[in-house]
Amino acid sequence: MQRPLILATNDDGIRAKGLRAMVNIAKAVGRVLVVAPEKVHSGQSHAITSTMPLRLRKVEENYFGEDVEAYACDGTPVDCVKLAMAHLLSGRPDMILSGINHGSNSSISVVYSGTMAAAQEGSLYGIPSIGISLLDWIDNPDFAPSISIGKKIVLQVMQNGLRHEVCLNVNIPAIPLSEIKGVKICRQANGTWIEDYDRRVDPHGGEYFWLRGKFVNNEPEAQDTDEWALSNGYASIVPIQPDMTSYAEIDRLKLEWKI
Amino acid sequence: MQRPLILATNDDGIRAKGLRAMVNIAKAVGRVLVVAPEKVHSGQSHAITSTMPLRLRKVEENYFGEDVEAYACDGTPVDCVKLAMAHLLSGRPDMILSGINHGSNSSISVVYSGTMAAAQEGSLYGIPSIGISLLDWIDNPDFAPSISIGKKIVLQVMQNGLRHEVCLNVNIPAIPLSEIKGVKICRQANGTWIEDYDRRVDPHGGEYFWLRGKFVNNEPEAQDTDEWALSNGYASIVPIQPDMTSYAEIDRLKLEWKI
Numbered sequence: 001m002q003r004p005l006i007l008a009t010n011d012d013g014i015r016a017k018g019l020r021a022m023v024n025i026a027k028a029v030g031r032v033l034v035v036a037p038e039k040v041h042s043g044q045s046h047a048i049t050s051t052m053p054l055r056l057r058k059v060e061e062n063y064f065g066e067d068v069e070a071y072a073c074d075g076t077p078v079d080c081v082k083l084a085m086a087h088l089l090s091g092r093p094d095m096i097l098s099g100i101n102h103g104s105n106s107s108i109s110v111v112y113s114g115t116m117a118a119a120q121e122g123s124l125y126g127i128p129s130i131g132i133s134l135l136d137w138i139d140n141p142d143f144a145p146s147i148s149i150g151k152k153i154v155l156q157v158m159q160n161g162l163r164h165e166v167c168l169n170v171n172i173p174a175i176p177l178s179e180i181k182g183v184k185i186c187r188q189a190n191g192t193w194i195e196d197y198d199r200r201v202d203p204h205g206g207e208y209f210w211l212r213g214k215f216v217n218n219e220p221e222a223q224d225t226d227e228w229a230l231s232n233g234y235a236s237i238v239p240i241q242p243d244m245t246s247y248a249e250i251d252r253l254k255l256e257w258k259i
Numbered sequence: 260m261q262r263p264l265i266l267a268t269n270d271d272g273i274r275a276k277g278l279r280a281m282v283n284i285a286k287a288v289g290r291v292l293v294v295a296p297e298k299v300h301s302g303q304s305h306a307i308t309s310t311m312p313l314r315l316r317k318v319e320e321n322y323f324g325e326d327v328e329a330y331a332c333d334g335t336p337v338d339c340v341k342l343a344m345a346h347l348l349s350g351r352p353d354m355i356l357s358g359i360n361h362g363s364n365s366s367i368s369v370v371y372s373g374t375m376a377a378a379q380e381g382s383l384y385g386i387p388s389i390g391i392s393l394l395d396w397i398d399n400p401d402f403a404p405s406i407s408i409g410k411k412i413v414l415q416v417m418q419n420g421l422r423h424e425v426c427l428n429v430n431i432p433a434i435p436l437s438e439i440k441g442v443k444i445c446r447q448a449n450g451t452w453i454e455d456y457d458r459r460v461d462p463h464g465g466e467y468f469w470l471r472g473k474f475v476n477n478e479p480e481a482q483d484t485d486e487w488a489l490s491n492g493y494a495s496i497v498p499i500q501p502d503m504t505s506y507a508e509i510d511r512l513k514l515e516w517k518i
Contacts, residue, residue, distance in 0.1 A: 045305035046370050047335075053459070053467035076306075078371075083468060086455045108383065111305050111501055112337075124367065124451065156516050165449075166505045185512045187504040190424075192383065196345045200312070208312035209342060239508035242370055245446040246425045249498035253444045257415050 004030035004094035004158065007122070009080045011041045011101065011114030014059060014072040018100035021143035022132065023064045025150040026097055029158060033093070034059070034070035035084040037114075041076050042103075044114035046121070049075040054083060077118035085125060095157065096122030100146050101133035106171045106226040106236060107191035107217065116169055120242060123167035128157050130167060135230060136174040145177035149235050153183070162239070169238040173230050184234040189225035190218045263289035263353035263417065266381070268339045270300045270360065270373030273318060273331040277359035280402035281391065282323045284409040285356055288417060292352070293318070293329035294343040300335050301362075303373035305380070308334045313342055336377035344384060354416065355381030359405050360392035365430045365485040365495060366450035366476065375428055379501060382426035387416050389426060394489060395433035404436040408494050412442070421498070428497040432489050443493040448484035449477045
């Protein structure tokens with residue numbers, strides 16, 4: 001029997017160390033194809049490229065070690081998944097892994113995340129998909145704890161599957177493995193990015209704006225959220241789905257609106 | 260008392276006819292500020308620009324008629340909302356309107372939509388926000404039915420408000436107003452984009468890929484979805500929320516996983 005086929009992608013680009021860490025996880029369970037963005041695509045969410053064409057570049061042999069074929073794509077993380085599914089894979093992969101992201105994708109950040117959009121795209125094809133993020137923004141963090149925990153989660157999903165169109169948003173605290181207390185299955189915390197723009201002037205007198213912000217957990221007391229888990233030494237897993245309907249609001253609108 | 264202040268944006272860009280239609284709706288209820296992308300940003304979802312700076316261009320006087328101040332931004336639809344909130348508005352707007360989009364944003368398309376991401380971003384600030392889309396992709400469709408229905412929906416939201424962090428995804432069928440049977444409050448239909456890439460070769464022998472696809476409604480019998488409403492002559496309203504947690508899957512994972 002052939003070993004499972006894993007498609008690995010990310011949003012930090014083909015050169016990111018986190019992608020190498022994810023390939024390490026994927027190799028432990030199966031054969032690996034990498035299709036990742038040529039450049040950094042943080043904060044690209046579920047963006048797709050339809051008004052421009054896409055190109056693929058085959059990455060040099062052994063870039064990710066023996067037997068791993070890899071391509072860089074000049075589009076977004078979701079483009080990578082779509083192009084791999086439509087053009088590079090002869091059959092369906094058994095799993096899609098996205099990350100390991102350099103930085104958190106917990107709480108409301110999931111909405112902006114290219115890492116999680118790629119995983120969600122995989123789930124829309126009916127393929128069990130997992131996005132993994134480490135709560136460390138630096139270029140060269142220690143991915144060993146994330147690899148260890150990631151392997152366990154991948155095995156659980158291989159064995160038990162995932163509900164149709166649901167993928168997993170996994171976040172790992174940036175602490176040594178010995179200090180990580182375990183893995184918690186959570187809901188997405190209600191949180192807010194408090195943001196502003198740093199206004200600057202270029203050498204030619206033109207005005208420009210850089211986004212900067214700070215995350216706030218709006219429900220620090222709630223113990224069933226990803227934010228609580230991460231603040232208390234646990235890795236968090238939030239199952240996420242593409243149905244964005246607010247069913248509670250449907251009921252209210254039907255009752256109150258006269259239209 | 261001052262009239263309400265409406266922020267209008269879109270994803271088809273500052274020159275799109277749909278944005279003029281939205282300004283028409285906004286003018287009926289209040290004062291209007293327009294901040295929209297300089298270029299077309301379809302399919303940009305919730306993408307934000309944080310690794311590059313943003314610039315703003317003040318649009319010529321009276322471009323949207325008297326008393327409407329307008330800016331073009333070189334970022335995404337969500338960037339437009341963030342930059343307007345942080346830099347251009349002195350207070351909070353009373354409502355954010357996004358669109359009118361040239362083309363549908365029903366069912367799973369909401370996940371890819373820049374129009375709806377801008378509305379959702381508004382709701383994250385706690386501002387009642389509405390995205391409106393017309394099921395017509397052409398440059399110059401008849402927006403009169405959308406304007407008529409849009410005004411009614413905007414008035415309802417002005418009167419009744421919206422649940423915190425919930426915004427409305429409004430889609431309008433491309434038929435004459437006299438044939439539109441009414442407005443239905445719906446859930447997001449389960450649908451799929453069946454896609455492939457058209458493989459082409461450029462004049463220099465390089466390979467490139469264009470995305471093309473076809474939408475399929477996976478539950479055509481269900482009568483409570485946006486797709487059903489739109490196929491049966493109704494405008495659809497789906498309230499959408501930023502919490503992507505699959506609560507059903509939380510229960511199953513807690514029961515079945517050993518980790």
